[in-house]
Amino acid sequence: METPKFSNAALRRLSGQQGLLVGLGLGLVVAIGGMTLFSHFGNQRSAAPIQNAPAASGKNSALQVKVQQIGNSTTQESSNFVGALEAQQKVTLQPQIQGRIESILVSSGQRVQKGTAIATLSLDQTQANVASSIAATNAAQAGLKTAQAQLQQAEAQRTKVAANVQLQRTQFNRTQQLVTQGAQARQELDIARNNLQAAIADLQAAEKEVAAAGAAVRQAQANVRAAQASTAAAQVNVNQKRVVSPIAGVISEFPVKVGDFVNTGQTITTIIQNDALDLNLSVPSNRMPQLRIGLPVELLNPNTQKVIGQGAINYISPTVSSDQQSVLSKARFRNAQGQLRDGQYVQARIIWNQQPGILIPTVAISRIGGQSFVFVTENTTVDGKPQQVVHQRLVRLGEIQGTNYQVLDGLKAGETIVTSGILKLREGTPIQPQS
Structure with missing residues (x-):
């Protein structure tokens, strides 16, 4: 058989196709080999890396990464909760009598002291009642x-009449002896007897005058007390028209404005002490053996997870909720810097x-594959030059603590x-730590 002849161009095309097939086959083998992962648990280096990186010929082939040296830290066993903060002191100001708001003397957000006037109500009829x-x-x-004064006059007249009675009695006794x-x-004895009886009658009349004058004084005293009580009551109404702060704190919003008519019990504003x-x-009952007064509690910003306050357990309920099987506890947080607010949602x-x-x-x-790994750095030499490479290592993790x-x-x-x-890293990848 005659051997077929090919042109030089055809030979080059055939050679290229064979090379492509060989290249694809080798790439498939390498890819399949790279899918195999063997690693030892603990501080051992992985026995079979995921994919061996080619030897670095210089720093330009090393990946720039950030590294961190591991140090000893403090780990915590903790439980997370959510809730809203509640001010320890919070007062809702309400008028004790109805009236129209005449003035508002403070503004929302202003800090006030105890006894500061917050608002006044109209004093028209009340002030007239006080004057009356x-x-x-x-x-x-x-x-x-x-x-x-009339009592004093009656008492003086009684004294005078009593003296006359004594005189007439003496005169009667003398006349009787002479007769x-x-x-x-x-x-003469009859005349003396008549004079004595008249004097006694005058004394009895004077006694009645004194008694009547005394009764008039007592009635006048009662009238004074009644008038004073009425004045005090009217003055109380005037005082109630002036709404003052019973505690020191920060003024909240005003749901009313000047000119509004408010009834008894209607809210004027709220004063909050932060x-x-x-x-x-609500602590699960299975945590009761660990729950105690003074246990530290941290407040976290729900968005950034940063600690925004530190406090401690200050109350533990003596009973367990039958529905939730939890124990109501309270943690108190000091707020000297004013960063926390009443009603603020926190973790x-x-x-x-x-x-x-x-x-x-x-x-x-x-x-x-459901397991956790980290890349640990190691110093080695490549082409006689020092080089850092990474090794993939299996780790066993506990709870998340902040961002760690x-x-x-x-x-x-x-x-x-x-x-x-x-x-971007694989087993044995050379790296260049960023400064």
């Missing part, structure tokens, strides 16, 4: 003085226990891990 009551009191006091001795006529705030926590973390341990950033974790994971096993203090660009 004061006038009635003055009249009653004048009547009392008059009655007291008995025959020195005077019996007619110096100390409480947070209600809280009760710290049950603290102990030494290792924390690593959550961004350093990669997950494969607790490491239960797989790492130790002093080792260095990669914290950026982990999706």
